[in-house]
Amino acid sequence: VRSTKSSRFHDMLGAAARSGTLARIAGVHDGLSTMIAERACMDGLWASGLGISTVNGLPDAGLLTMTELAATVACIRRCSALPLIADCDAGFGDVNVVQRMVRLFEDAGADAVCIEDKQYPKRNSFLDDQVLEDVDAFAYKIWAAKNAQCSDDFAVIARLESLIAGHDVDEALQRAEAYLAAGADALLIHSKSADVEEISEFVRRARAMSCAQPIFVVPTTYYRATTETLAALGVTAAIYANQLLRASMTAMVNVLSVLERDCCTTRIEPDIASVHSVLDICGTQKLLSTVAPRHQEDHAGRSGDSGDDR
Amino acid sequence: VRSTKSSRFHDMLGAAARSGTLARIAGVHDGLSTMIAERACMDGLWASGLGISTVNGLPDAGLLTMTELAATVACIRRCSALPLIADCDAGFGDVNVVQRMVRLFEDAGADAVCIEDKQYPKRNSFLDDQVLEDVDAFAYKIWAAKNAQCSDDFAVIARLESLIAGHDVDEALQRAEAYLAAGADALLIHSKSADVEEISEFVRRARAMSCAQPIFVVPTTYYRATTETLAALGVTAAIYANQLLRASMTAMVNVLSVLERDCCTTRIEPDIASVHSVLDICGTQKLLSTVAPRHQEDHAGRSGDSGDDR
Amino acid sequence: VRSTKSSRFHDMLGAAARSGTLARIAGVHDGLSTMIAERACMDGLWASGLGISTVNGLPDAGLLTMTELAATVACIRRCSALPLIADCDAGFGDVNVVQRMVRLFEDAGADAVCIEDKQYPKRNSFLDDQVLEDVDAFAYKIWAAKNAQCSDDFAVIARLESLIAGHDVDEALQRAEAYLAAGADALLIHSKSADVEEISEFVRRARAMSCAQPIFVVPTTYYRATTETLAALGVTAAIYANQLLRASMTAMVNVLSVLERDCCTTRIEPDIASVHSVLDICGTQKLLSTVAPRHQEDHAGRSGDSGDDR
């Protein structure tokens, strides 16, 4: 319920810290991936910009608008009560846009937004060089975001792109300090390395500088690092940002290539969910009878059916 | 492009008829499944009510609104130029709603809508008996739909639920006749049998009654029937309505169970699409450089890059 | 802020009761009418089905979907913290739709929904006779709505159409009793009479039957009744449902007829709001400078500007 919503994000991180592990966060892109993540007992949800752009048929290059993203975030929230972080790119515009953004995502049911320190409008990383935002300008965005939130417990995560843009850990740490001073509740250190060395150095030195805030990582390229390894480095949470999307893409390609070859789907039937399990994950069995009971007391007997409907 | 849009639906069916095969239509639920279907050379697209409800986290029980469905149909259209049929349940309301519906889906870029002859509001088939709509009332809906379309070539498909609701082929044929008389452009005969016997009887007798209109089938339960078998029966098109959805569900469940067991995603990496192929399917490589050329003539040299961008 | 949201509806009615007056509620149809109602110190807001259908270009005949209405309700909520009631016609479908509806409107920021006891799908009142819903079926909808809400303080208002459909006050009172027994938090008694006689009889007899719940009225046809008169009858709140819409319609027609006659807008300039006052009501002057301050301490000095931004 609403009244407990606000502490979900901090509770997730606190629980992970107390148990000596890290929080495992699933990157989701729609209601189905969300329901699957919840059933798999993930600790939280990441409304992935890449994932949500892709299921909208758009390259992840600043083309999806913040209201389109917020609509999917609202859908994700309706499907799960897990802590939910919205991946908000560079914040979709200037500080006033960032303030509107925070309110939109808070209203949509997100517990946190994550914004990254790339220049806006997004440069297309496949044709041009990545350019980082000026550190003061990005700190100002962080400050604007924090000043726009309604609930005290809403969180703003500053995502550091230094290591992606060719800078070193020193540069990332300087930015981290500025963003935390501006009010960031947590850091996300991004890396495209195949191993955890630069992540490890960043976390170790940040902790040494007495940074107590949560640190998020995204093990897409360094997927060999286990959650234990990452937790031991001092990482607070790992975001598995796009594996669900990528798995579903391969599975769908396979279905149609079997159909092409066999002219029927017999061979893939054992490998795909039944229609019944699709209906089941959506809560079809919790639907009320559409026939009205004749007497009011009948309602009482039914209330158990819908009591935990959300 | 717009100007050729209107004949896509009839062209697809004509091409299949001339080649002695049937049209293969992929049930899709978002932009990604659409792009995959297009790359796999499917003949057409079915914007699946079950699929789109599910990715919105909703049971397929009349809960998704027609404007939510139309928004996904517009997204699907932006991702592909294939013939596109929108699965519109029982039409979302009375005849006036049906007329608004036709305009909404035509504007969204659909080439056809399919409406089914179940009572509206939808009875929940898991708690109650299926009840068919009165035949005149449903014929009136078909008539209203046909009178609302703007483009001459927009099509209305009448979906027959007789065999699902426990009636026989006679009853289905009587309804088929009434719906065609009211203006339906095509029929969809639905069956939950594991074999094609009742479908076969329906198609044979319909053709004997000189029904020349296209007949669609949905081989979900009788998946062993090949496209050749179905074409030989006289079926015009087969809709693979939910296999992409079901495959993606299983694939996503698998990812998270590997992560749970292994504490990392190493083992599933070979089985999931690369980030690069996700970017590729969205057309990332077709993006323009964000840096303005200094002289206008530079534009000309670039136009080839975006010429076929859609 | 969210945490105090839930009691807004009951606080509004309590305040009116304590002061011996009734609550005055403005029917609004978009963000601008909402901001105007708030500045005019109205006590609450009614997201009008007629108004919102009209600004969407649709007849008020069950054509607007509940998600379209909910999108406007979310916009209204972003513009004002006043108590907000959503006018939800007959509930947009069966009991399962009603349960989804309640969650959608609660998420959209409404404090209450109002549903009416007409049959669904809505009969077109200009061509057919009005038909009331079966009393048990409607009571079941009320019960379903109450069981779907998340916040304890969310309210469900049962709107009685008996007097519109040609029934008498006895019939309305019997229905009122059944709806309150099913959990309705308040009643709305609708009348198209030019005077308050039937409203007066209904309220007097309901109070005599010890109905303590709030009673709402809509003085569209009996506009001569003052708020004092209505309060003296025992009415709790009056909804001025469509006067803002109707006034704006006449004003816009006038502008274009002056332009037609004069070939310029000089003559109406004194009678229309300035561009400055349009910018002002939207909070343009509260926007942040888009230039980042060089030092973090600058932010502190600015926080006063945006402190009450919502």
Next chain:
Amino acid sequence: VRSTKSSRFHDMLGAAARSGTLARIAGVHDGLSTMIAERACMDGLWASGLGISTVNGLPDAGLLTMTELAATVACIRRCSALPLIADCDAGFGDVNVVQRMVRLFEDAGADAVCIEDKQYPKRNSFLDDQVLEDVDAFAYKIWAAKNAQCSDDFAVIARLESLIAGHDVDEALQRAEAYLAAGADALLIHSKSADVEEISEFVRRARAMSCAQPIFVVPTTYYRATTETLAALGVTAAIYANQLLRASMTAMVNVLSVLERDCCTTRIEPDIASVHSVLDICGTQKLLSTVAPRHQEDHAGRSGDSGDDR
């Protein structure tokens, strides 16, 4: 219908040119203002950024997303077949965003988009100085827009902000030349002067430089200039961008101040549209009977009712 849509924009301007007058275009912000403009025989529609931001409760400062704007444009299109121009600020982002924008607005039913040569993200003109976009960068946006359109007849209007930003007519003419060379179909010269002197000079000199393209103006501040005066200067079309919005704002404020003073709405009843005229403008009388006719031949008799429903 779709097939004639594409030439609406050019037809409107051609008709005005042949008759020696200019086209009068109404700034609209929703479906109601659109239906009023159509009934008043305006020549075209301007989906106003200021108007649509305002009815969404947002300052006109780059906060409304392009998908929010496109949703309103689609609503406007559903209400009228008049030529429709979407006011797209600075294009909402980089050239790739501009290309997505063109497709979105073409799909939404617009005949043209207008983009302005201010820097993006939009600078807040009330706190900061206006800064124009680099001329080559903006020409590149124009080129990108023209290369993204599907229909040959879709138009891109380049809006010149030189005179607003403190530059002179020379600067505006240089920009005009570059934008036309990049493919702009028309120019919009903006001015905040109280008279037509600078507009007059711009148009005269542009025509002397053999600019044959349509030139639009927005007589908000120089409202004393009649359409005859403007036509005589060589202006092709005048956009009355925000008068409908401003008139409705004043009218709504008046309603609530009368209610406050009188405690009832009696005094304003003669000055506001009747409920009947609200229903009438939405086409309520064209709704079909919801009762199905018993025989198909009945449908034929009804088709006249809905034949011109759009």
